[in-house]
């Protein structure tokens with residue numbers, strides 16, 4: 172363990188295999204079940220006609236917020252470095268950077284969390300109906316305008332909750348950390364959200380939002396570090412991915428396993444997805460989290476088994492990274508504990524690599540992502556090149572060429588073009 176901590180401290184990128192992984196044990200010790208995933212899917216279906224009204228871009232999908240699953244064979248050639256280590260048709264991009272409404276993986280969890288607040292207030296105000304079209308009435312909107320939603324965010328969660336919350340008529344207060352991008356703050360202000368900026372990190376921004384909500388029972392705080400709603404909102408993606416793999420006639424098995432690479436911040440999004448994927452695919456799915464070398468909060472919490480009781484600052488790291496969506500100091504307590512036996516492993520990578528992959532995704536596939544969202548690209552490479560990765564395949568009896576790799580691209584389509592251009596050019600510097 173000391174050797175690993177030393178690597179983290181020195182910002183040396185590495186692939187970590189989780190020795191505590193044990194699916195049976197994970198299932199025995201967790202109180203979460205697949206029922207909650209299916210129930211969340213049902214809430215989203217109930218709200219689909221409403222979301223379709225509120226967000227015209229959801230007309231083609233009838234109010235369902237979903238992203239495509241894309242083959243990226245040209246990128247596979249690049250990641251194989253001409254050695255053909257990734258077979259054609261074996262590299263897929265789960266393109267959450269294209270998620271409608273708010274352009275990132277937070278459109279799943281964040282919007283779901285707002286819908287749950289709408290439900291709670293409707294019950295509290297005695298206006299709840301299973302048919303959610305009541306939420307669109309002028310009278311409901313008037314009621315919602317008396318309530319406020321508060322959230323702490325490095326950017327994308329604020330965007331999702333701000334956009335969805337304002338659409339229902341809530342006032343919204345977004346507490347932003349210093350690394351949040353200006354364009355995200357500006358967009359939020361344009362749609363009428365209150366943006367409160369801090370000179371400090373993400374944990375402090377969340378704390379401020381939490382305090383603001385405690386003092387007033389008309390304020391609903393969506394807590395990125397502790398929200399079960401966010402977690403299950405994200406988890407629905409696993410059902411959708413399963414369906415998309417079916418539609419592509421891709422069969423997952425022990426000899427043809429699914430390897431999924433998920434950029435990780437506090438862990439809610441990748442944790443929710445991992446939890447549900449493991450229920451659906453068991454040991455035939457292998458989930459790995461990707462973190463910047465400057466903010467490996469989850470990896471640190473899991474390696475030390477201190478979970479959210481340790482911060483990257485405790486080992487001298489800054490948390491300063493271009494991957495603003497991943498720039499957190501501590502993981503979510505409940506998610507990191509859950510991941511102790513559910514997660515297969517994690518890896519870290521430097522910002523230079525994020526820019527490299529960001530540029531290659533654009534060059535090969537015309538895909539525009541933000542730096543955080545490029546972190547998944549290093550995964551397939553690590554299993555072909557690193558000692559730890561090869562050892563893992565050997566130990567599991569997996570033939571590298573049979574793996575179906577899924578890179579999760581978690582955000583980017585709302586970025587202003589100039590922002591993308593700036594990041595794209597960084598690969599040269």
Ligand SMILES: *Cc1c(COP(=O)(O)O)cnc(C)c1O
Pocket residue numbers: 275276277327328434435436437438439440441496497541543544581582583
């Ligand atoms: C938030 C975010 C993540 C990670 O989600 P967590 O729930 O914080 O782990 C990954 N990528 C992007 C672009 C994000 O905004």
